[in-house]
Amino acid sequence: MILNQMSGQEIFVIVIVVLLLFGADKLPEIAKGIGKGMRDFRKATDDIKREFEESTREIRKDLNDVTT
Numbered sequence: 467m468i469l470n471q472m473s474g475q476e477i478f479v480i481v482i483v484v485l486l487l488f489g490a491d492k493l494p495e496i497a498k499g500i501g502k503g504m505r506d507f508r509k510a511t512d513d514i515k516r517e518f519e520e521s522t523r524e525i526r527k528d529l530n531d532v533t534t
Contacts, residue, residue: 484496
């Protein structure tokens with residue numbers, strides 16, 4: 467999402483700053499943590515979408531019945 471909006475230069479600068487702050491030995495650990503965080507966030511948003519769809523399914527069905 468956010469990475470899609472960033473240019474290659476911006477990502478490169480961020481990687482350099484992370485390398486300077488944490489060192490090359492911590493980079494895989496940080497990347498793993500970021501990946502896990504993104505997966506958890508995506509799963510949570512998918513769960514919220516699914517719950518919203520399930521909770522509004524009956525309302526949408528009633529609206530379709532009324533309009534037909």
